[in-house]
Amino acid sequence: MDATDGRVIKPMPPTGMSFDAIKDHLLPLQMPDPHAHFARAFRGPKDVQEVGKYAFEKFMSDNGFFSLYLPYMQTIEQEVIAMGVSLLNPEKNSTGNFTSGGTESNFSAMHAARNWARIHKPRVTKPNVVAPYTIHPSFQKGARYLDMEVITTDLDENGRGIAANISAAINDDTIMVAASAPSWHYANIDPIPEIASVAMGAGLWMHVDGCIGSYINPFLEKLGEKLTPWDFRVPGVMSISGDLHKFGYCQKPASTIFWRDAVLQDHHYVSIEDPFLGQYKLAGFSGSRSAGPIFAAWAVFNYLGEEGFLRLTRRVLELKEVFTKGVAAIEGLKVWDVDVMPMHFHSEKAPTSAVYQGLFEKGWLMLGLVAPEAITICVDPALTDEDAALFLADLREVTESILAGGEAKKGDIRYS
Numbered sequence: 001m002d003a004t005d006g007r008v009i010k011p012m013p014p015t016g017m018s019f020d021a022i023k024d025h026l027l028p029l030q031m032p033d034p035h036a037h038f039a040r041a042f043r044g045p046k047d048v049q050e051v052g053k054y055a056f057e058k059f060m061s062d063n064g065f066f067s068l069y070l071p072y073m074q075t076i077e078q079e080v081i082a083m084g085v086s087l088l089n090p091e092k093n094s095t096g097n098f099t100s101g102g103t104e105s106n107f108s109a110m111h112a113a114r115n116w117a118r119i120h121k122p123r124v125t126k127p128n129v130v131a132p133y134t135i136h137p138s139f140q141k142g143a144r145y146l147d148m149e150v151i152t153t154d155l156d157e158n159g160r161g162i163a164a165n166i167s168a169a170i171n172d173d174t175i176m177v178a179a180s181a182p183s184w185h186y187a188n189i190d191p192i193p194e195i196a197s198v199a200m201g202a203g204l205w206m207h208v209d210g211c212i213g214s215y216i217n218p219f220l221e222k223l224g225e226k227l228t229p230w231d232f233r234v235p236g237v238m239s240i241s242g243d244l245h246k247f248g249y250c251q252k253p254a255s256t257i258f259w260r261d262a263v264l265q266d267h268h269y270v271s272i273e274d275p276f277l278g279q280y281k282l283a284g285f286s287g288s289r290s291a292g293p294i295f296a297a298w299a300v301f302n303y304l305g306e307e308g309f310l311r312l313t314r315r316v317l318e319l320k321e322v323f324t325k326g327v328a329a330i331e332g333l334k335v336w337d338v339d340v341m342p343m344h345f346h347s348e349k350a351p352t353s354a355v356y357q358g359l360f361e362k363g364w365l366m367l368g369l370v371a372p373e374a375i376t377i378c379v380d381p382a383l384t385d386e387d388a389a390l391f392l393a394d395l396r397e398v399t400e401s402i403l404a405g406g407e408a409k410k411g412d413i414r415y416s
C-alpha cells in the first residue's frame with residue numbers, strides 16, 4: 001500500500017488471500033468492549049445483537065429492492081413499520097417506510113414535503129424549512145440535494161426551540177417546519193405542540209426528527225417520565241423519523257420514516273415508467289439494498305417486545321444516573337441537564353478538548369460537540385456497571401492529571 005496526498009493506492013492483489021489471512025488482518029481492527037460501545041457505534045446488548053445478527057446474516061444477500069412486491073419480504077417490512085408506528089399514538093391510516101438511517105429518513109420527509117408543496121403551495125419557487133438551530137445537519141444535507149434552504153432560529157436558555165421565533169422566520173417560500181424530539185446537541189425535546197400549532201396555522205408540513213427519540217421516548221413515558229408531547233398525538237405533526245439503529249437496538253443501516261396518513265406517504269414515492277423495464281417504484285431512495293437490516297429489525301422487535309424495550313429503557317436510565325453522578329463527582333466537570341439522550345459534559349477548568357484527547361489516548365474514542373465544546377456519552381444499555389466504572393476512572397485520571405499541570409494536548413473534538 002502506498003499513499004499519495006491522502007489517496008490510498010493499492011492494486012487488486014493478483015491472487016486471493018486465504019480466509020485465515022483475511023481474518024488475521026481484520027480482527028485486530030475491531031475495537032474492544034466496552035470502548036466500542038462509546039465509540040460512535042451504538043450496539044445494544046449482546047443477546048439482542050445475536051438475534052439481529054442471526055436474521056441479518058440469513059437475509060443479507062436477499063435484495064431489499066423488492067420489499068414492496070416480494071410477499072415474504074413485504075410482510076416482514078410492513079410488520080416492522082406497523083410495530084414502529086404503533087408506538088407513536090398513530091391515527092388509523094398512519095404508516096411509514098424503512099430507510100437506511102436518520103439522514104435518509106429526514107431527507108425522505110423533506111422530499112415528500114417538497115412534492116406535497118408543489119401541489120398545495122404552487123407559487124413557491126425556492127422552498128425552505130424553518131427549524132430551531134439544533135436541527136440535525138442531515139436537514140442541511142437534504143436541502144442541498146433538494147435545492148431547498150434551511151432557516152434556523154434561536155433557542156431558549158435550555159437549548160429548546162422557540163415557537164415565536166419559528167413563526168417570525170416563516171416566509172412565503174416556507175413549506176416545512178421541523179423540530180427535534182430530542183435534538184442531538186442539547187438532547188432536549190423542542191416544544192413540539194407550540195411549534196406544530198404555528199406550522200398548522202401557516203398551512204405547513206410539520207416534521208418531528210425523532211431519530212433518537214422514537215424508540216425510547218414511548219418507553220420513557222410508559223415508565224412515568226413526563227415528556228413534552230412529541231408524536232402523532234400532537235395535531236399538525238405530519239411525519240416523524242425514528243432510527244432503528246439507535247434506541248431500536250437494530251443492526252445498521254436501519255431507520256424509519258412515519259407518515260400521519262397514507263395520503264402523505266404518496267408524496268414519498270417516486271414512480272418511473274421505464275420504456276424497457278416498466279414501472280420502477282421502490283420503497284425509498286435506494287435501489288438494490290441488503291434485506292438483512294429489515295429482517296434483523298423484525299427479529300429484534302419480536303425478541304424484545306414491549307417488556308424488553310422497557311427493561312432496556314430502565315437500564316439506560318440507571319446508567320444515565322451512574323454517569324451523571326460519576327462525572328459530576330470529578331472536579332471541574334459539568335454534566336448537562338438533558339430530557340433524553342445523549343448525555344454531554346464539559347470541563348470548566350481544563351480545556352474540554354484536552355480531556356477529550358486524554359480519553360482518546362486511553363482508547364476512548366468519544367463523540368463530541370464543537371461549540372460549545374462538550375464530550376458526549378450516548379448511553380448504550382449493553383454497558384455494565386464495571387464498564388461505566390472503568391470509563392469514569394479513566395476520565396477522573398485524565399482530568400486530574402490535566403488540572404495538576406500535566407501535559408494537556410488539545411484534541412480535535414468531532415461529531416463526525
Ligand SMILES: Cc1ncc(COP(=O)(O)O)c(C=O)c1O
Pocket residue numbers: 100101102103104106136138180182183184209211212243255
Ligand atoms: C437527531 C438526529 N437526527 C438525525 C440523525 C442522523 O442519523 P444517521 O446518522 O442515522 O443518518 C442523528 C444522528 O445522530 C440525530 O441525532
